[in-house]
Every structure is written in C-alpha cells, then in structure tokens.
Amino acid sequence: MQHIFQEIMGKYNYWLYIVLMMIGLYGMIAKNNLIKKLVGMNIFQTAIILFYISIGYKKGGTLPIIEIPHGHHSISPAAIDIDKYINPLPHVLMLTAIVVSVATFGVAVAVALKIYKEYNTLEEDEIRMRLRER
Amino acid sequence: MKKLGLFVTIICGAILLYATGEFPRWGEVRSPASLHVSPHYIKYSVEETDVPNIVTSVLADYRGFDTMFETTVIFCAGLACFLLLRVFGRDDELTPEEEKGIFYRHLPTGIVIQFKKEDVEIRHKDFEVVDSKLVPYDLIIKTACRVLIPFIQLFALYVVAHGDFSPGGGFQGGVIFGASIILLAIAFNLRSAIEKINEKLLGILSALGVFIYAGIGWLCLLLGGNFLDYGRLASILPVDPIRARALGMLGVEIGVGIAVMAVMIIIYINIASAGRHDEGL
Numbered sequence: 001m002q003h004i005f006q007e008i009m010g011k012y013n014y015w016l017y018i019v020l021m022m023i024g025l026y027g028m029i030a031k032n033n034l035i036k037k038l039v040g041m042n043i044f045q046t047a048i049i050l051f052y053i054s055i056g057y058k059k060g061g062t063l064p065i066i067e068i069p070h071g072h073h074s075i076s077p078a079a080i081d082i083d084k085y086i087n088p089l090p091h092v093l094m095l096t097a098i099v100v101s102v103a104t105f106g107v108a109v110a111v112a113l114k115i116y117k118e119y120n121t122l123e124e125d126e127i128r129m130r131l132r133e134r
Numbered sequence: 135m136k137k138l139g140l141f142v143t144i145i146c147g148a149i150l151l152y153a154t155g156e157f158p159r160w161g162e163v164r165s166p167a168s169l170h171v172s173p174h175y176i177k178y179s180v181e182e183t184d185v186p187n188i189v190t191s192v193l194a195d196y197r198g199f200d201t202m203f204e205t206t207v208i209f210c211a212g213l214a215c216f217l218l219l220r221v222f223g224r225d226d227e228l229t230p231e232e233e234k235g236i237f238y239r240h241l242p243t244g245i246v247i248q249f250k251k252e253d254v255e256i257r258h259k260d261f262e263v264v265d266s267k268l269v270p271y272d273l274i275i276k277t278a279c280r281v282l283i284p285f286i287q288l289f290a291l292y293v294v295a296h297g298d299f300s301p302g303g304g305f306q307g308g309v310i311f312g313a314s315i316i317l318l319a320i321a322f323n324l325r326s327a328i329e330k331i332n333e334k335l336l337g338i339l340s341a342l343g344v345f346i347y348a349g350i351g352w353l354c355l356l357l358g359g360n361f362l363d364y365g366r367l368a369s370i371l372p373v374d375p376i377r378a379r380a381l382g383m384l385g386v387e388i389g390v391g392i393a394v395m396a397v398m399i400i401i402y403i404n405i406a407s408a409g410r411h412d413e414g415l
Contacts, residue, residue, distance in 0.1 A: 007155075010159035010160060011154050011157060011159065011160065012160075013160045014154045014157055014160075015151060015154065018147055018150045018151055018154070019147070021147075021150070022143045022144075022146060022147040022150075025142075025143050025146060026139055026140065026143040029135075029138075029139035029142060029143065030135060030136045030139035030140065054160060055165070055167045056167065056168070057160065057161050058161060058162070058163045058165075058168065059161035059162070059163060060163075061163070063301070064176065064187070064188040064189055065186050065187045065188065065189075065299075065300065065301070066176075066179060066180050066186040066187075066188065067186075068180070068186055074180055074181070074184070075180050076181070077177040077178055077180075077181050080176060080177050080180075082168075082172075082173045082176050082177065083163045085176050085188070087167060087168040087172045088172060088175055088176065088188040088189050088192050089167070089171065089172050089175065089192060090167070091189050092189055092192045092193045092197060095189065095193065095303070095305055095306075096193070096200070096201060096204040096305065098305075099204075099208060099305045099308075099309065099394060100204055100207050100208060100211075102309075102398075103207065103208045103211035103212070103397060103401065104207075104211055106211060106212075106215050106401035106405060107211050107214045107215055107218070107401075109405055110214070110215045110218045110219050110401075110404065110405060111218065113218075113219060113405065113408055114218055114219070117408070
C-alpha cells in the first residue's frame with residue numbers, strides 16, 4: 001500500500017501529460033472540423049512540451065542561470081553545485097519547439113484557409129463529398 | 135470513426151501509462167536525463183563561454199547547428215504562408231465586402247463616406263481609408279496602444295540584449311517585438327500597420343535574420359575555425375576568445391530575433407487578410 005501511494009505521488013505529473021496528450025490525439029482522429037483537428041494538434045504539442053519541462057526539473061533546484069558571487073567576474077567550475085540548477089537542455093529544446101510550433105500552426109491555418117476558399121467548408125466529410133463529385 | 139478513435143486513444147494511453155512505471159520520479163535530482171551532458175553544461179558554461187544563462191549558451195553555442203536550422207524552419211514557415219495565401223491584384227470574384235466599395239473617414243468630423251466605385255482615391259490628410267466592416271473610432275484603445283507599443287518594443291530589445299545574463303534571448307524578444315506590431319494592427323487597422331513596416335521590408339528582414347546567423351558561422355570558418363566556432367572572432371574583436379564566444383552568441387541571437395519578428399508579422403498579416411493585405415482583424 002505504501003509502495004503504491006509513493007508511486008502515485010512520484011509520477012502523477014506524467015499521468016496528467018498522458019491524459020492531455022490523449023485528448024489531443026482523440027481530437028485529431030475523431031473531430032470532423034479541420035480547425036478542431038488543429039486545436040487537437042496544439043494540445044498534443046503542449047502535452048509534449050510540459051513533459052519535457054518536467055523531465056528537467058530537480059527538487060530544490062533553481063532556474064539555470066549561474067549565480068556569480070557579487071564583485072566577482074567569473075566562477076570556477078569546482079564551485080558550482082550541479083544539483084542546485086535544473087537541467088537546461090529540455091528548456092532549450094522546448095524554447096525552439098514552442099516558436100516552431102507557432103510557425104507551423106500558421107502554415108496549417110494558411111492551408112485551411114485555402115481549403116475553405118476552394119470548397120466553402122472546413123468539415124472533412126463535406127470536402128470528401130465534393131472531391132468525389134468531381 | 136469516433137468509436138474507433140476512442141479505442142485507439144485508450145489503447146495508446148494505456149501503453150503510455152504502463153511505460154511510466156520505468157520512469158524516474160518527478161523532481162529526482164539524479165534522473166537519467168540530468169546525468170549525461172547537462173552536468174557539463176552547468177559546470178563549464180561560465181568558464182568556456184562567459185555566459186551565466188546556461189539556456190542561452192546551450193542554445194547558441196553548444197547546440198548552435200540545431201538553432202540555426204530551427205531558425206531556417208521558421209523562415210520557411212513564413213515563406214510558405216506568403217506563397218500559399220498572397221494574392222496580387224484582384225481575385226476574379228469579389229467578396230461581399232469588396233462589392234460595397236471603398237470607405238473613407240473624414241477625420242475632423244468622424245463622418246464615413248462610402249464610394250461604390252473601387253477606383254476612387256482621396257489623398258488628403260483629413261481622410262483615412264477604413265475597413266468595410268464599420269469599426270467605430272475608439273479613442274481609448276488607440277491612445278492606450280499608442281502609449282504601450284513603444285514600451286513593449288523597448289522591452290523586446292531588452293530581452294534580446296540581456297539574453298546572456300537573464301531569462302531571454304532571440305526567440306522570446308523576436309516574438310514580443312512581433313506582438314507589438316500585431317497589437318498595432320489590431321488596435322488601428324491592418325493598413326496602418328503595413329504602412330509602418332511594409333511587406334518588402336518584412337521579407338528582407340526575415341531572410342536577413344537567417345543570413346546573420348549563417349554569416350557569423352561562415353565568418354568563424356573564414357577566420358580559420360570550425361563553423362559557428364565563435365572563439366575565432368577574437369582576432370577581429372578587441373576581446374579574449376572566451377568573451378568573443380559571448381559576443382558571437384549575442385550576434386546570433388540578434389539574427390534569430392529579427393527573423394522571428396518578421397516571420398510572426400508575415401504570418402499574421404497574411405492569415406488575417408487572407409493574403410489581400412487590405413483589411414483584416
């Protein structure tokens with residue numbers, strides 16, 4: 001019982017991201033409207049971003065900016081405690097991923113706009129119907 | 135389709151939940167992700183690059199190639215939006231808004247005049263073109279934005295310039311700067327935003343940002359080092375090689391900031407007006 005409780009308390013963050021990710025995946029698969037599919041994709045991306053950020057977290061760690069003692073210009077590597085600073089790598093990866101996801105979302109909306117201009121609808125089944133009529 | 139989707143989602147979710155059994159606990163100090171390269175980054179960032187913000191030093195120096203191609207991806211996204219949506223001249227079929235003609239507002243009185251013909255053009259300081267969906271002149275919003283926008287832009291420049299020492303950098307600063315121009319487009323109208331920063335300039339800026347990044351890389355190559363080996367810049371800058379790395383990173387971040395700013399505005403303008411660049415949100 002103790003073991004199960006510790007397991008839940010230690011890993012509930014991953015479970016939340018998985019739930020969020022599955023909401024996004026369901027939206028991408030099951031929704032009929034293209035914009036709703038895009039929203040699902042964005043939720044999926046957000047879940048992945050949160051997952052990465054949580055991997056980099058260390059209990060008791062502060063943000064990854066080295067604290068240089070006042071009055072000094074530099075700090076020697078031996079004086080830096082690794083456990084004090086959270087892992088910077090996931091932050092770097094997600095920093096670029098967020099901006100790239102905004103840019104790719106822009107392209108996706110542009111394509112959706114083009115589709116709307118051509119078929120006057122964003123519902124997937126109606127678009128398929130129009131395509132079959134041609 | 136909905137039931138199948140739900141089934142697939144639940145199966146995927148169950149597999150992923152099962153996999154979390156192997157994961158380290160949240161916040162574990164010695165988790166596998168923090169043991170491989172990140173100790174080196176944390177320990178030697180200041181010594182090797184003279185940049186206290188490890189995120190910036192990893193972004194622009196240790197993983198410089200990655201960031202360069204991320205910037206290229208953003209540039210390509212802006213280019214794709216432009217090529218997909220932009221229409222030059224007129225469409226064959228007029229939208230309902232265009233059939234209504236063109237609208238001018240007489241500024242001193244606030245009276246809006248509608249011309250049914252499209253080719254009427256008034257060039258006078260008392261008249262301005264307004265969108266066909268009648269938007270009332272809102273003094274409060276316009277004045278508030280006029281006060282806010284310069285400070286937002288100043289903050290964006292601060293975020294770019296201080297990326298080495300505090301949270302910030304090219305991506306964040308570029309997005310903030312782009313947001314200030316988008317705020318201008320929302321508060322006034324799209325035309326006045328495009329007048330301030332026109333399409334040609336935006337296209338040049340988005341390419342220039344990527345060029346600055348790659349150019350600094352090539353400069354290092356020309357000075358006898360590896361691509362993006364900023365230490366070599368010390369031979370043309372009046373600083374030691376360690377400090378030159380920090381300055382090289384600053385240059386690269388400025389390039390990223392310019393590219394991101396231009397691409398965000400290009401995407402907004404093209405999507406808001408569906409490529410016609412006349413009126414939108």
